[in-house]
Structure formats: structure tokens, C-alpha cells
Amino acid sequence: MIKHKDHFHGSDLEKIEQIYGIKKEDIISFSANVNPLGISPKLKDGIAANIDCITSYPDRDYVELRKCIAEYCNTETENIIVGNGSTELISLFIQIEKPSKALILGPTYSEYEREIALGGGKSIYYPLREENDFVLDVDHFISKLTEDIDMLVICNPNNPTGTAINNHDMRKILDACKECDIFVMVDETYVEFAENINEVSSVVLTRTYSNIAILRGTSKFFAAPGLRLGYAICSNTDLMQTINQRKDPWTINSIAVVAGKLMFSDKEYIEKTRNLIASERNRLYDIFDKSSRFKAYWPHGNFMLLRILEDGLTSQELFDRCIKEGLMIRDCSTFPYLGENYIRFCFMNPEDNDRLAALLLK
Known part of the structure; x- marks a missing residue:
């Protein structure tokens, strides 16, 4: 560690x-x-106009909110799950996958390692090299994947290096992980800031790979860290069902639901x-x-x-x-x-x- x-x-x-x-x-x-x-002014005015929403429970399944997120991300509603910030979802995916040995692409956010340790797992790091300007050498990285690794954690774009893995390379990583039965968790907290978002985001890959979950939040891009609204994209039906059964109900409050529906459509x-x-x-x-x-x-x-x-x-x-x-x-x-x-x-x-x-x- x-x-x-x-x-x-x-x-x-x-x-x-x-x-x-x-x-x-x-x-x-x-x-x-x-x-x-x-x-945004639209979000500020919208929350004020809908403040009475706190007088009732939000939809337990968050159907309308998930539809808005799915449209924003160009994916299917059934592949969306919402959580109390991406932090809750990171914790849930790790708890359910329960990796005994996880590989983390570093240097990066320390919360991944902490959550893995809380579940009794061990984390090892694959270091991005300064001599490569912290850009991943994909072929060398893949050569280090072994069957005793249960989970791979990637922040993309990575914090703090700012480097990113494109779709072509991520597909190679997913193929290699599939052979070794490694589940891949990709944190896309910063992907919406990327100039070439469609080349960097792995959302499109969730349509053909079931061994990947993408995590995002609204804290950074939408400047709403206090809202605590996060979401994940994953096409693994069994895994998503297990997470829905495990997670507490109503972890997203009514104001966050209103805010989400406003912000994701605020072009x-x-x-x-x-x-x-x-x-x-x-x-x-x-x-x-x-x-x-x-x-x-x-x-x-x-x-x-x-x-x-x-x-x-x-x-x-x-x-x-x-x-x-x-x-x-x-x-x-x-x-x-x-x-x-x-x-x-x-x-x-x-x-x-x-x-x-x-x-x-x-």
C-alpha cells in the first residue's frame, strides 16, 4: 500500500x-x-421555482432523472444508476466486486485505494512515467495484467496528471481485462472538460463490454459539489441489479433530482x-x-x-x-x-x- x-x-x-x-x-x-x-442561472432559478419539491419523496427509481442523464450521455436509461455523489458509487462498486487485489493507474485520487482497503483488499499501482509525460504505454501496461488481479481502476482524464486514454486504447485494455476476468472501473469525473470528449469517454464501449463501469458526478463540470449527485453507466445487468438491491433508497434528494433534470439539458x-x-x-x-x-x-x-x-x-x-x-x-x-x-x-x-x-x- x-x-x-x-x-x-x-x-x-x-x-x-x-x-x-x-x-x-x-x-x-x-x-x-x-x-x-x-x-448556471437556469439551475439557480429552476431550484428556487421548484423548492416545494422537498415536501414529497423523490421517485424511488429516479426514472425521469435517469432518462435525462441517458440522453446527455447518449446511452440507455437502464444502464444508468444514480448515487449520492460518485463517491457513493465508487464505494458500492468496490463493495460488490470485493476485489482481493486491485490495480490502480497512478498517481491518482486516493479514495479508490481507501475503499478497496476497507473491503479487505490490496491495491497495487502501475505508475505513469514522467519520461513519457505521464502518457500511458498501453502495450506495456497490458503486459502487466495478470489473472490474480480482480479490479482495475482508471481515472480518465487522470487526476493529477491530466493525461487521458483514448477509446482505441481503452478497447485494447478491456479486451485484455476480459481475458483475465478483471473488472474495470473508469472514473470520468473530468471527461466533460476534454476537448475531444467523444474520443476520450468510454461510454460508447459500455454497449459491447460488460466488464466496465463508468463513474461521473456533477461536482466539477456543473460546479455543484454540495449537490452530491453522481451517476454510473454500466451494461452489466446482473451487477446493476445487485447494486440497486444493495444501495439505500432515496440517497438522491428531491432538490438534486430537479437540479439534475435542469443541468443536463442546459446546452x-x-x-x-x-x-x-x-x-x-x-x-x-x-x-x-x-x-x-x-x-x-x-x-x-x-x-x-x-x-x-x-x-x-x-x-x-x-x-x-x-x-x-x-x-x-x-x-x-x-x-x-x-x-x-x-x-x-x-x-x-x-x-x-x-x-x-x-x-x-x-
Whole structure:
């Protein structure tokens, strides 16, 4: 098991406030990876207009909500299951699959390993290599798959590296996993930010592969982490039936149901978000790619990983420098395989991005 260090999460603003003496309202979080547009006006007005929904229970099967998600994802309603954030669904899939040995593509989000350990399983990591710019060598990776592995966990695009696996390569991975009887859990939390979403998302593969489940949420792209609305896409009928039998009823509240039906059909907001992130991703990558202080890795999500090239400068020092100016970046020394010379930041509004870039390059 990898030893994880303590760190400030993007939501730890109260802790930051206490330690650094900066009011949380004055902090711009480049660490949380949340859409800088905030929730859409359509969603805000829609929730206000439908607030009376809390006077009754939501539909136990969430049929209308699942239909909206299925249309948004271009898949079948029966392949959709909703949960209290993607976190609940990660936990449920791991509990039911109960892997004794899981392979995780890292460095990545630590919650996967924690959930596997809670079920008594062991996690091993396949490290993405810096010399390959953290891009997966698919053939080498497949050569390491063995029949004693029960589950493979992939974050795609990956957090914190920002790299992504395309459909062609994911299909090769699924074929190899099928031969070894390995179930594949793909976390697509950041896929909606990808410029080539149809090439990166594995949703289309769920139509022909039953050994894959895709997990998504509304916290990042729709800027609604407090809503706790997540969903999974999987065509394995037996597995989905087992999960539905296991999960508690009404874990999605009535407000989240209303919000979901509004946000997944809000085409104007979706397009505005994708355009903003695409523009800032290209612009900021170009700025840092030209810098002699950092090495930038091309990102497919809404955040970028940087390696510090300046001798003697650490990620902790940069974190301190930025937070004192009210800008919170991610010190990536807490991630497996990343040392104290990596930082990550998400793309915010252009003027805030300019402030951060100027401070980091100062």
C-alpha cells in the first residue's frame, strides 16, 4: 500500500483560514477543479421555482432523472444508476466486486485505494512515467495484467496528471481485462472538460463490454459539489441489479433530482463551459510551456500539472507563496510517485488565471 501524506483538499478552506489567517471568502481555489462559471442561472432559478419539491419523496427509481442523464450521455436509461455523489458509487462498486487485489493507474485520487482497503483488499499501482509525460504505454501496461488481479481502476482524464486514454486504447485494455476476468472501473469525473470528449469517454464501449463501469458526478463540470449527485453507466445487468438491491433508497434528494433534470439539458451553459476551458487550457499551456521555471504536461481536463525545474524551489514554498496572495494551488507532493517539485492548478476565469501565472512566474 502506498503511504499517503496529509494535504489540503480544495474544499479545506476553513482549515486554510485557521492556519494562514486568510478569510475563506478571499481565497480563490485553484485546487478544487470546479467550473469557474459557478452554477448556471437556469439551475439557480429552476431550484428556487421548484423548492416545494422537498415536501414529497423523490421517485424511488429516479426514472425521469435517469432518462435525462441517458440522453446527455447518449446511452440507455437502464444502464444508468444514480448515487449520492460518485463517491457513493465508487464505494458500492468496490463493495460488490470485493476485489482481493486491485490495480490502480497512478498517481491518482486516493479514495479508490481507501475503499478497496476497507473491503479487505490490496491495491497495487502501475505508475505513469514522467519520461513519457505521464502518457500511458498501453502495450506495456497490458503486459502487466495478470489473472490474480480482480479490479482495475482508471481515472480518465487522470487526476493529477491530466493525461487521458483514448477509446482505441481503452478497447485494447478491456479486451485484455476480459481475458483475465478483471473488472474495470473508469472514473470520468473530468471527461466533460476534454476537448475531444467523444474520443476520450468510454461510454460508447459500455454497449459491447460488460466488464466496465463508468463513474461521473456533477461536482466539477456543473460546479455543484454540495449537490452530491453522481451517476454510473454500466451494461452489466446482473451487477446493476445487485447494486440497486444493495444501495439505500432515496440517497438522491428531491432538490438534486430537479437540479439534475435542469443541468443536463442546459446546452448554453455546457457550451459556454467547454469554450472557456478550451480557451484557457490552450492559453495557459502555451504560457507555461515557454517557461524555463516549469515543465507543463498537456492536460485533457480542466487542470494542469507542472514540474518545478528551478533548483531549491519546492511545491510547499509555491503553495505558501500563492496562498498568502489568496490563491490556493495544489501541492502535489502528496500524490504517489510525485515529489515536492510538482504542483497542479485548475483553470479559473482569465483574470484570475493571469494573477496566478504572474505569481508563479515571478
